[in-house]
Amino acid sequence: MSTYVTSNEVKAPAAAYAVGFPPTGTARANSAMMTYGIRTLKDPKAAATKSEVALARAAYRAEPLSSTALSLIIPTMPEGKARQSLLARTGELTRRNSLINEEQIRTAALRGDDTAFFRWLSRSLLTNNDLRAAYVGAMADATAREGAVAALTPVIGPAPSWSDAYWQQVIQRPASLLNAAKLRAAVARAPWRQATISRWDRYLSIGLTNRGQFDAAHALYKGLGLARERNSGNLLSDGDFERQPQLPPFDWQLAVSGTLGASIDEKDKNLLVSAIGGARGFAARQLVSLSPGNYRLGWSLSASMPIDPATLMARVTCAEPGMKIAKIQPISLATGKHAAPFAIPESACRWYWLSIDVALLDDSAGVDAYFRNISLAPAGGGGANARPVPAAEGVNGIAPN
Numbered sequence: 001m002s003t004y005v006t007s008n009e010v011k012a013p014a015a016a017y018a019v020g021f022p023p024t025g026t027a028r029a030n031s032a033m034m035t036y037g038i039r040t041l042k043d044p045k046a047a048a049t050k051s052e053v054a055l056a057r058a059a060y061r062a063e064p065l066s067s068t069a070l071s072l073i074i075p076t077m078p079e080g081k082a083r084q085s086l087l088a089r090t091g092e093l094t095r096r097n098s099l100i101n102e103e104q105i106r107t108a109a110l111r112g113d114d115t116a117f118f119r120w121l122s123r124s125l126l127t128n129n130d131l132r133a134a135y136v137g138a139m140a141d142a143t144a145r146e147g148a149v150a151a152l153t154p155v156i157g158p159a160p161s162w163s164d165a166y167w168q169q170v171i172q173r174p175a176s177l178l179n180a181a182k183l184r185a186a187v188a189r190a191p192w193r194q195a196t197i198s199r200w201d202r203y204l205s206i207g208l209t210n211r212g213q214f215d216a217a218h219a220l221y222k223g224l225g226l227a228r229e230r231n232s233g234n235l236l237s238d239g240d241f242e243r244q245p246q247l248p249p250f251d252w253q254l255a256v257s258g259t260l261g262a263s264i265d266e267k268d269k270n271l272l273v274s275a276i277g278g279a280r281g282f283a284a285r286q287l288v289s290l291s292p293g294n295y296r297l298g299w300s301l302s303a304s305m306p307i308d309p310a311t312l313m314a315r316v317t318c319a320e321p322g323m324k325i326a327k328i329q330p331i332s333l334a335t336g337k338h339a340a341p342f343a344i345p346e347s348a349c350r351w352y353w354l355s356i357d358v359a360l361l362d363d364s365a366g367v368d369a370y371f372r373n374i375s376l377a378p379a380g381g382g383g384a385n386a387r388p389v390p391a392a393e394g395v396n397g398i399a400p401n
Contacts, residue, residue: 028059029069036072048072071099091120098128105138114151117142122155125162136162140169143176149183156183157192167200177207181216185223197224197246205247209287212321214351218289221250234375235288236354238264241271241371249287249353257281260358269372273312275358276366285355287319292346294379297331297354298339300372305365307335312369313357316342318349325349330357341379 032048032055039046048056056072063069070090077083087107090100101124108116118139125135142148156163170180181204187194201224208217221227226247228237237251241264245251252271254262259279263272273283297314312333318325325347331340333356344352354376360367 026059026063026066026068028055028062029066029072032056032059032072033068048076065093067094067097067100071097071103074100074103098124098131101128114142114145114147118148118151118155122160126160132162132165136165136169139166140173140176143170143179143183144173145179149179149186152183153186153192157187157194159187159192159194164200167198167204171200171203171207174207174211177204177211178213178216180204181208181220181223185220188224195225197226201247206249206253209249209319212319214287214319217287218250221247226250232375233377235290236286236374236376239375240373241269242266249285252284252286253282255281255283262356271356271371271374273356273358273369273371274366275360277360277364278362279358279360279366281358282355283358285353288352288354288376289350290316290344290352291350292344294341294343296339296341296375296377296379298337298373298375298377299333300337301333301335302370302372303335304368307333307367307369309334310359311367313359314340314374315353315355315357316344317353317355318347319351319353320349323347323349 032052036046036048036052053072053076056069059066059069060073067090070086070093074083074087074090077086084107087100087103090097091104094100101120104120105117105124108114108120121135121139125132125139128135139152143152156166167180167184170176173180184201184204186192201220205217205220208214208220218227224247226237227250232239238245243266244264245254248254252262252264254264256262257279259277260273260275260281260283262274262283264270265272271284275283297316299314301312309332314331314333316328326345328342328344331342356371356374358367
């Protein structure tokens with residue numbers, strides 16, 4: 001009979017328990033859990049009944065290491081040291097009991113222990129695929145908390161199997177973006193060294209930028225090791241188009257639409273801007289920090305056909321919302337190698353867009369334009385081979401209103 005009990009304590013616990021022969025601890029615990037589980041299918045918030053808890057207590061007396069029995073007993077215990085001690089010890093017995101894990105998460109949240117909260121969420125994510133979406137969402141929401149970065153770094157640092165789902169979720173939580181950027185920079189450092197730039201990094205950078213959190217976005221750029229020294233004096237990243245953009249908008253942000261697109265050819269080292277009739281908007285842009293003063297924009301450009309002076313323009317505009325600043329005149333981009341001066345007026349604005357804009361009439365022919373380089377530098381720096389733009393294209397290269 002004992003053999004029957006042992007062989008059926010999992011698949012038919014009620015029958016095994018009814019026999020009355022030992023060992024009955026596991027059978028009792030499983031029987032109580034089965035009836036409780038059936039009820040939670042109809043009501044996920046259902047609590048264990050008195051009879052289920054009594055059966056679990058009897059199982060615990062017979063089998064003190066039964067995590068199944070403890071998962072029904074612990075939630076009924078009053079808050080206090082005894083409950084916390086038993087919960088902690090039960091957590092050492094198993095990582096796969098979802099009820100124990102949920103209780104660990106809830107208890108850690110109540111006492112404000114972020115380290116334990118994220119650790120138990122992580123364990124649950126690794127052992128319960130059914131709850132993965134809910135747990136990842138909870139972790140993404142909790143990333144906004146003060147202290148979350150320090151608590152999450154050792155959890156995300158080893159790049160667990162669910163980390164991709166986490167980054168996908170956290171970029172959709174505006175309140176969590178700042179801490180998410182700090183966390184991403186933290187796991188890029190030793191000992192984790194997650195240095196590969198992913199699409200989620202790009203979404204995170206753009207998300208911060210769209211919310212006007214430029215300093216945080218730039219800190220992410222630096223934290224990922226992308227802020228390279230620019231010995232040429234060019235304030236723009238990759239002005240010679242030697243690589244694909246890694247983290248816009250501090251690298252080139254390229255347009256992709258039905259009428260307007262831009263791409264970088266690493267082999268030929270150029271930026272191709274391709275537009276058809278009716279195209280309007282930026283083809284490529286980059287965010288740059290500029291102080292008030294005089295600057296010089298340089299470029300080298302060729303095109304598939306003659307370009308009207310109003311077709312291709314460079315614009316420098318304050319990126320910070322609500323900031324009042326005198327208008328900076330756009331610069332008409334003529335073919336050939338040119339340089340044009342412009343000035344950043346006195347203001348509190350620090351972050352500016354440098355954009356290459358296209359404007360084509362609906363019935364106009366399309367255009368393919370090739371930039372060999374674009375540079376932005378304080379006035380007086382470099383550019384000995386550049387020539388001023390002819391006056392017909394704007395005074396000193398600056399287009400009229």
